[in-house]
Amino acid sequence: YGDMADDYVIMMQILAKKEVGDKDKAEVASKVSVQLLSTDPNASMKERIIKTSEKKGLYAAMDIAEIWLQRALAHE
Known part of the structure; x- marks a missing residue:
């Protein structure tokens, strides 16, 4: 999920x-x-993995994924 660029x-x-x-x-x-x-x-x-988690259900996974990605890209 996201842009490889x-x-x-x-x-x-x-x-x-x-x-x-x-x-x-x-x-x-x-x-x-x-x-x-x-x-x-x-x-x-191994160095590419910044954060990892397991979530119950796709909605919870998408929710945390969006938060993590927005925060990481904001600090570029």
């Missing part, structure tokens, strides 16, 4: 899903990993 981006991974609904069951993310990453090509992958 910026100094930071967000990577999210769905770690677990659950089914919701009675008739038409749909799968939704129940556990999501969120990482704030530097786009510095000279840094190792």
Whole structure:
């Protein structure tokens, strides 16, 4: 999530899903990993990870991702 031309981006991974609904069951993310990453090509992958968290649900993950990214880009 974000622009690779910026100094930071967000990577999210769905770690677990659950089914919701009675008739038409749909799968939704129940556990999501969120990482704030530097786009510095000279840094190792381990050095690129600035922050990491696991959230319950996609909404909570998107919420923290947006906050982290806005704050990181404001300090460029």
